[in-house]
Amino acid sequence: MATKIARELTDCSDTDLDVSTLVGRSRDIQKQYNRVRLALLGEMGQYHRVWGYSKWANDSCKPDGAAPHRMVLVADPQLVDPHTYPGRPWPSSTITRHHTDYYMRKSFTIIQHSLDPKTVVFLGDLFDGGREWLPPGTSNADPRWRNYGEDYWVKEYKRFGNIFFNEWIRRARAGQHLDHRKLVAGLPGNHDLGLGSGIKIPVRGRFNAFFGNGNSIDVIGNHTFVSLDTVSLSAKGQQDPATGRQGVSEGEGSNHEIWGPAEEFLANSKLEKSRVVDRAVRMQNNEVENNLMFHKVLDIGDPQVGKSVHTASKFKGYMPSVLLTHVPLYRAKDTACGPLRERSPPSTKPGKDGEYLEKDPENAIRVASGFQYQNVLTPEISKEIIDKIGDVEFAFSGDDHDYCEVVHRGYTSPTGGIREITVKAFSWAMGVRRPGFLLLSLWNPLDEADKAINQSSGKRHFDRENEQYRSIQTHLCLLPDQLSIFIRYLILLVITLFALLIRAARAGSKKDHGVHERYTNGHLMSSTMKSQAEISRPPYDSSTASANRCQTNGLAIRSSAGRTRAASPYSFRGTTTDDGTTQTYSGLSLHDDPLDERWGQGRSHDEDDDHPKRKSVMGSRLGRVWRELRRSVLLVGLPVGMWWIYLVGRF
Secondary structure, eight states: OHHHHHHHHHHHOSSOOOHHHHHHHHHHHHHHHHHHHHHHIIIIIHHHHHHHHOOOOOOTTSOTTOOOEEEEEEBOOOBOOTTTSTTOOTTHHHHHHHHHHHHHHHHHHHIIIIIOOSEEEEOSOOBSSTTTSOOTTOOOSOGGGTTOOHHHHHHHHHHHIIIIIHHHHHHHHTTSSOTTOEEEOOOOOTTTTOSGGGOOHHHHHHHHHHHOOSSEEEEETTEEEEEOOHHHHTTTTSBOTTTOSBOOSTTSOTTHHHHHHHHHHHHTHHHHHHHHHHHHHHHHTTOOSSOOOOOOOOOTTOTTTTSOOOOOOOOOSOOOEEEEOSSOOOOOTTBBOOTTOSSSOOSSOOOTTSOOOSBOGGGBOOOOEETTEESSOOHHHHHHHHHHHOSEEEEEEOSSSSOEEEEEOSSOOTTSSEEEEEOOBSSTTSSOSSOEEEEEEEOOOBOTTSOBHHHHHTOOOOSGGGGGGSSEEEEEEEOOOHHHHHHHHHHHHHHHHHHHHHHHHHHHHHHHHHHTOEEETTEEEOHHHHHHHHHHSOOOOTTOOOSOOOOOSSOOOBOGGGOOSOOOSOOOOBOBOTTSOBOOBTTBOGGGOHHHHHHOTTOOHHHHTTSHHHHHHHHTHHHHHHHHHHHHHHHHHHHHHHHHHHHHHTO
16 A cells, blocks of 8 residues: 555656755765864864863972962064065955964963963064054154054054953953962063164153063062063164264263163162062062161261162072063074974984084074064173073073074073073964964972072972973973964865865756656656657557556546647546547646646657757756855855854854
8 A cells, every 4th residue: 555655646746856865965964064073173173182282391390289380471472464464465464464363362362261371471572563653753764654653553552452461351350360460561572662773762662651661570480580671772782873873881872762771770680689579578478568668867968868778688588580581692603492493493313312413503593683683682782681680590582483492501590501492473474383382380489488498409400300300390382283274274175165066066967867757657767768668659549548547636538539739758548528628637737738838749859859948958057057056055154154253253
């Protein structure tokens, strides 16, 4: 019974259900799932995989229950602006700008949620063209940037805040780890102010007003971090463009106002360090923040008048000094940077002791300078900085955009050498495929006498074997390779379009093939089989009865008297009434067969191909392929696009 019903349904249906359509839809769903999965992998999976490798330094040397201070160093965000790629046409410039912002905002947000640092310090070059957007009353010698001024700089400052400050403030408002949290962004770079004598005082004043003084001392994790505006200090000894003289002392050149504040800060840095450290220790011990001052009346001629009233620090312990500078310290030419440098890895393999060559021109920071840039500080300024700050153990710098780690053994240091790390750029538009940042783990606990436990342990060595005993441990964290993600997207897009085009062509071909199908003896028959059947079959005879018919709505048998057209491949029984009309099926005359309207009545199969409607069907095949391709692209692309927009909108 079921077989009979199925056969009748097949015989009486005007359209057949193509099982391949369901298979094609299933494949579309599978392709759509694969695209969504790749979008998730590209936008989120790559970052979470990076965080799997990004971890704080090994804390095995620290006792149980110790809580090191977590710190992140970010170098050279350099927000993309017209100065970055001058002449790049729209929309390429706009797309680059928006996506680099999105990349850094997402990275910084995930840093806050996944690593939860208590301190974040920027190492300069916050903007790319910040030195070019001049305040009112200041002229720009470069005509390309004369239309950019104070208003544009303020917009760039808001843009920087949307990328970095907003998430920091959002977590602060949520009440998470408010104690001892700090963000320091006052250290300027040469793209923020310029370099040396090229710095304009109003530009520096504006930067300091919005981000803070570039010369400062902060106690972080019982370490003394000294931030120094080395781009301004580099003007010392440079030729003053206004006077043509070299400024090495006050009054000798007008550029003294450029390097003078940094020089004055440096001269008083040791005394200022002791004050800041003493204040920090008092706050840790819940004491009064500042020393109490005693009021005393002195005679105008008393020798004590005019002398400093600051009392000496009562802190007798030790806090290591750390230098923060945008421009790296001077090193000998061809000094190797180590195996973690991306653009130029070591040219030789490590020796038996695991050490690389100390001299490697391909692996080194090039010692050079030019217009508004200088790869390293001069030897004189570098030595002056180390001597005047005193007890410098570590130095962290930026500017180079790639990682570099060296040990300066020619400078005075309590550890026998200053370990300097140049931090990678945070933006993927700075010439490195894998941007990054540096994780710092600070552990320098004080005993009841405010003396550093690390100092009393006698295990303060600099060699790599005893690295675990240092008070600062570092870990380079690499961000995803955005260019590789773009390449994978492009490859997948090409493959997807090619696959959908093939599918659309096959679907169009199947529909075109279905036009030739006929009902012969109640079964589907292709056009080729129909032609063969017509050749082998005798001419139509009205007395010949069909073996199969659909008995629906009381249909009666008709004779061939009412059928005056040529032989037809259709075999139906029908009757003619007394008035000569033909009995119909549910209001539809057997003469009005839908296929007869499509192919024309009374025509042979060969004549069908010349019919105008037949030519229209054949001519519309490309149109069917195009419509199918468009539908498939929409079916696959719309969910994937919505999912990608959702992922992007989260940051």
